[in-house]
Amino acid sequence: MQSGSAVTTQLAAYAAGHQYSDLPANVRQEALRSVFNILGCTIGGARHNGVDTADKALGGFTGPANVTLFGRGRKADALHAALINCLASSIYSFDDTHEQAVVHPAGPVASAAFAVAELQLVSGEAFLAAVALGIELECRLCKALTVPPAKGSMAWSGTGITGGIGAAVAAGSLLGLDMPAMRMAIGIALSQAAGFRAMHGTLCTPLMPAQAAQTGLRAAFLARAGFTSSPVALEGRYGYLSVFSDQPDLDALAGGLGERFEILRNTYKPYPCGIVIHPIIDACLELRRTYGLDASQIASVAIAASPGAMALCNNRNPRDEMQAHVSLHHWTAVCFVRGTARIQDMDADTAVKDPLLMAFQDRVAANLDPKRASDSAEVTVVMTDGSRHTVNIEHGIGSTARPMTNAELETKFAGLVVPVLGQARTRALIDQCWTLASSHDAGALARASA
Amino acid sequence: MQSGSAVTTQLAAYAAGHQYSDLPANVRQEALRSVFNILGCTIGGARHNGVDTADKALGGFTGPANVTLFGRGRKADALHAALINCLASSIYSFDDTHEQAVVHPAGPVASAAFAVAELQLVSGEAFLAAVALGIELECRLCKALTVPPAKGSMAWSGTGITGGIGAAVAAGSLLGLDMPAMRMAIGIALSQAAGFRAMHGTLCTPLMPAQAAQTGLRAAFLARAGFTSSPVALEGRYGYLSVFSDQPDLDALAGGLGERFEILRNTYKPYPCGIVIHPIIDACLELRRTYGLDASQIASVAIAASPGAMALCNNRNPRDEMQAHVSLHHWTAVCFVRGTARIQDMDADTAVKDPLLMAFQDRVAANLDPKRASDSAEVTVVMTDGSRHTVNIEHGIGSTARPMTNAELETKFAGLVVPVLGQARTRALIDQCWTLASSHDAGALARASA
Numbered sequence: 001m002q003s004g005s006a007v008t009t010q011l012a013a014y015a016a017g018h019q020y021s022d023l024p025a026n027v028r029q030e031a032l033r034s035v036f037n038i039l040g041c042t043i044g045g046a047r048h049n050g051v052d053t054a055d056k057a058l059g060g061f062t063g064p065a066n067v068t069l070f071g072r073g074r075k076a077d078a079l080h081a082a083l084i085n086c087l088a089s090s091i092y093s094f095d096d097t098h099e100q101a102v103v104h105p106a107g108p109v110a111s112a113a114f115a116v117a118e119l120q121l122v123s124g125e126a127f128l129a130a131v132a133l134g135i136e137l138e139c140r141l142c143k144a145l146t147v148p149p150a151k152g153s154m155a156w157s158g159t160g161i162t163g164g165i166g167a168a169v170a171a172g173s174l175l176g177l178d179m180p181a182m183r184m185a186i187g188i189a190l191s192q193a194a195g196f197r198a199m200h201g202t203l204c205t206p207l208m209p210a211q212a213a214q215t216g217l218r219a220a221f222l223a224r225a226g227f228t229s230s231p232v233a234l235e236g237r238y239g240y241l242s243v244f245s246d247q248p249d250l251d252a253l254a255g256g257l258g259e260r261f262e263i264l265r266n267t268y269k270p271y272p273c274g275i276v277i278h279p280i281i282d283a284c285l286e287l288r289r290t291y292g293l294d295a296s297q298i299a300s301v302a303i304a305a306s307p308g309a310m311a312l313c314n315n316r317n318p319r320d321e322m323q324a325h326v327s328l329h330h331w332t333a334v335c336f337v338r339g340t341a342r343i344q345d346m347d348a349d350t351a352v353k354d355p356l357l358m359a360f361q362d363r364v365a366a367n368l369d370p371k372r373a374s375d376s377a378e379v380t381v382v383m384t385d386g387s388r389h390t391v392n393i394e395h396g397i398g399s400t401a402r403p404m405t406n407a408e409l410e411t412k413f414a415g416l417v418v419p420v421l422g423q424a425r426t427r428a429l430i431d432q433c434w435t436l437a438s439s440h441d442a443g444a445l446a447r448a449s450a
Numbered sequence: 451m452q453s454g455s456a457v458t459t460q461l462a463a464y465a466a467g468h469q470y471s472d473l474p475a476n477v478r479q480e481a482l483r484s485v486f487n488i489l490g491c492t493i494g495g496a497r498h499n500g501v502d503t504a505d506k507a508l509g510g511f512t513g514p515a516n517v518t519l520f521g522r523g524r525k526a527d528a529l530h531a532a533l534i535n536c537l538a539s540s541i542y543s544f545d546d547t548h549e550q551a552v553v554h555p556a557g558p559v560a561s562a563a564f565a566v567a568e569l570q571l572v573s574g575e576a577f578l579a580a581v582a583l584g585i586e587l588e589c590r591l592c593k594a595l596t597v598p599p600a601k602g603s604m605a606w607s608g609t610g611i612t613g614g615i616g617a618a619v620a621a622g623s624l625l626g627l628d629m630p631a632m633r634m635a636i637g638i639a640l641s642q643a644a645g646f647r648a649m650h651g652t653l654c655t656p657l658m659p660a661q662a663a664q665t666g667l668r669a670a671f672l673a674r675a676g677f678t679s680s681p682v683a684l685e686g687r688y689g690y691l692s693v694f695s696d697q698p699d700l701d702a703l704a705g706g707l708g709e710r711f712e713i714l715r716n717t718y719k720p721y722p723c724g725i726v727i728h729p730i731i732d733a734c735l736e737l738r739r740t741y742g743l744d745a746s747q748i749a750s751v752a753i754a755a756s757p758g759a760m761a762l763c764n765n766r767n768p769r770d771e772m773q774a775h776v777s778l779h780h781w782t783a784v785c786f787v788r789g790t791a792r793i794q795d796m797d798a799d800t801a802v803k804d805p806l807l808m809a810f811q812d813r814v815a816a817n818l819d820p821k822r823a824s825d826s827a828e829v830t831v832v833m834t835d836g837s838r839h840t841v842n843i844e845h846g847i848g849s850t851a852r853p854m855t856n857a858e859l860e861t862k863f864a865g866l867v868v869p870v871l872g873q874a875r876t877r878a879l880i881d882q883c884w885t886l887a888s889s890h891d892a893g894a895l896a897r898a899s900a
Contacts (some may be wrong), residue, residue, distance in 0.1 A: 017740070050677070057675035058668065061527040063511045077511040142479035155688035160641075191610075191654040191895040192661050194644035198689035203678040211642050215661070218508065228653040238605035239648035243460065322678065 012183035020129035031132035044416025045088035046071025086111035086213035100144035108163030108213035109134030127442035138166030139262035144253035160195020160208030163423030167216025168270035187229025188219035201323035279396035333360035375399035462633035470579035481582035495538035496521025527693035536561035536663035552590035558613030559584030572704025578894035588616030589712035594703035610645020610658030617666025637679025638669035651773035729827035729846035734785030783810035825849035
């Protein structure tokens with residue numbers, strides 16, 4: 001257990017000394033997979049209506065066009081780009097998730113790091129190290145707030161309140177901040193940590209990570225210029241840990257830095273929706289496939305759901321796409337009626353308001369199974385003839401127990417990126433991304449994604 | 451008592467229908483005094499080193515130069531200007547404070563409103579109405595979080611977490627948002643509410659209101675463009691009120707809207723430091739004046755201090771200007787040694803490190819007087835010859851019981867603005883400001899303050 005008396009300094013010292021050459025091979029690989037996955041999500045989300053709305057609403061206030069807006073065919077200033085790119089990366093709820101802490105770490109980190117990589121020359125190795133660092137501290141912080149033995153509130157947006165530290169240290173390391181400046185960057189970023197879950201099902205859900213990306217990146221620039229913050233931002237009286245957790249776990253935050261890596265617990269979503277719905281989707285698709293079920297013959301569906309699924313996604317009859325992201329009823333209906341779970345299956349017009357899907361949701365009931373893990377679900381269907389079928393999923397696809405393979409990640413990437421960049425450019429981008437570590441210019445990846 | 455079931459809608463409806471013609475004369479007058487006071491603070495703080503640092507660090511990312519940076523001789527895009535102007539307004543801790551809730555309301559509100567007033571033509575009346583509205587909702591929200599019967603944590607930055615709603619509704623009303631859009635603006639702004647008090651004594655203290663100004667203004671632009679948020683951002687499950695208060699007071703938030711006005715409890719600081727230090731300064735200056743005390747003959751100073759003063763400002767031997775803002779020991783020393791309490795009395799080189807002041811602080815002891823109000827203090831000096839003198843201040847200057855007169859506000863304004871704009875322009879600006887209500891163009895006030 002670490003003493004809390006200097007935990008901000010401890011993290012800042014680790015961040016300032018962090019280097020690619022010190023990282024084990026599996027950490028390097030997971031950083032690359034995290035970049036690969038979030039790049040696909042960012043490009044795939046780039047033309048979403050919500051991203052358009054934000055970019056147009058704020059475009060008139062933007063500065064020098066130095067940084068690529070992925071998939072949007074133009075550049076903008078670094079701070080606006082970090083906001084818009086991170087917004088795109090999370091707008092389909094299709095990004096990544098730490099296995100224990102409910103945080104989607106790569107969006108804020110990669111958006112900030114890509115912005116710096118277009119302002120100055122950044123090698124692929126330095127870029128991957130910065131992303132690994134940002135994800136590491138973001139996941140550690142979120143874990144320290146809420147994962148037992150920590151006690152914290154479900155009401156906070158995990159990514160909203162921890163994304164800033166990830167973006168700040170990733171950008172800060174690329175800017176070459178020393179320990180004191182890094183400590184200031186962390187404090188500045190944390191002073192702007194924000195977000196709560198009443199926003200679920202609205203465009204503010206992706207805006208919260210986006211805001212974390214922007215304020216974290218800005219914190220690094222401010223700290224480099226000498227702007228001050230508290231050197232005990234985390235542990236100080238009236239500090240970050242005291243306001244965001246009832247009982248923070250300092251060991252999760254700062255124990256075994258450089259030895260134990262939370263990034264190894266980062267997972268990638270196979271389906272574009274709240275991660276706690278994923279095992280339910282696995283179960284439904286398996287039921288449909290195994291038993292050749294016809295949705296019209298299903299009388300009812302009973303789901304034994306994890307506490308996380310019940311708390312975040314027990315929302316019947318969503319009214320729009322953003323609400324559909326977090327509706328387990330919607331996705332259960334999609335699985336049985338369509339046999340799929342794709343982005344187009346939450347389209348506002350052709351899916352959310354599809355009468356077949358809407359009617360099916362009335363036959364779905366979710367029940368709390370208090371001891372069930374978030375990556376687990378059991379689904380039972382009762383057919384109109386009275387027969388029953390049950391599938392229990394111990395670990396959903398994409399969990400750390402059943403991780404997405406690189407091939408599965410490529411399929412996901414292509415599904416997201418081909419509609420934006422076309423087949424040929426997508427294929428080239430996939431190859432370019434997997435060889436990022438040997439690139440002398442990580443920004444080239446951004447420019448190839450315009 | 452209002453029902454909490456639709457409080458976000460209630461506030462949005464009030465904001466969307468808010469008009470100058472509906473405001474009582476005393477509310478109009480207090481809005482004008484709030485604008486006058488914060489304008490002086492903004493110009494006076496414009497050339498502070500911390501403002502320079504932020505403006506330079508971020509200046510390379512700014513967009514079209516449409517909005518004045520007060521006192522800095524140039525313009526910037528609206529979002530950057532809102533950030534920098536609000537930063538300047540609060541950098542000397544010299545702004546305004548609600549009598550009960552520890553919130554400094556005018557900075558975020560006026561910074562956002564001035565930005566809109568340079569993007570489109572805004573009449574003086576519309577401007578004052580927008581400022582009155584923003585201050586009203588900001589103060590109501592802060593009161594609803596922490597002032598009994600509400601129960602909330604002292605650890606949050608009141609202005610950081612409530613400034614955004616003030617800026618959003620002020621800007622939103624000038625942009626003509628209807629109720630649904632206003633409700634979205636409120637939700638977007640609240641989703642980014644941030645700030646905690648470990649930042650006291652650093653440049654992040656003024657950055658927290660600045661961030662509120664910027665995100666509040668941005669929320670109004672986003673809502674106008676159709677960006678979505680929760681319609682129950684305040685009262686919903688996992689909503690704003692649930693995360694920022696243990697027991698919110700809904701009546702304080704939404705009771706008697708349009709009838710009871712919290713802006714009438716806004717107060718203006720006579721001294722550039724934490725407001726809870728003010729009655730101590732009053733007592734010290736009165737002791738020195740009444741008894742003709744010579745600081746070298748003072749053996750000790752005992753202060754009976756309010757809980758607020760003890761919690762926020764019981765900081766001996768500050769190391770820099772930002773720490774001096776919130777050190778009651780520093781200001782006690784300044785009062786007895788110099789007989790003043792001015793901006794220059796916290797200069798890092800000539801005041802904070804003044805050996806006479808530093809040595810005197812060792813003779814100052816503050817003791818908690820649990821029942822004492824924040825605008826009250828008792829100071830007792832023991833002289834080296836053993837004699838004693840005591841002064842008790844029931845209500846410090848600048849409290850609602852002893853409000854700053856308009857003439858006192860002018861003196862404060864001149865003290866802040868003359869060093870930046872010179873005597874003649876300051877005088878003209880004072881006159882222009884007091885006649886704001888009859889102006890057809892509130893933005894002219896900004897342009898006259900460049």
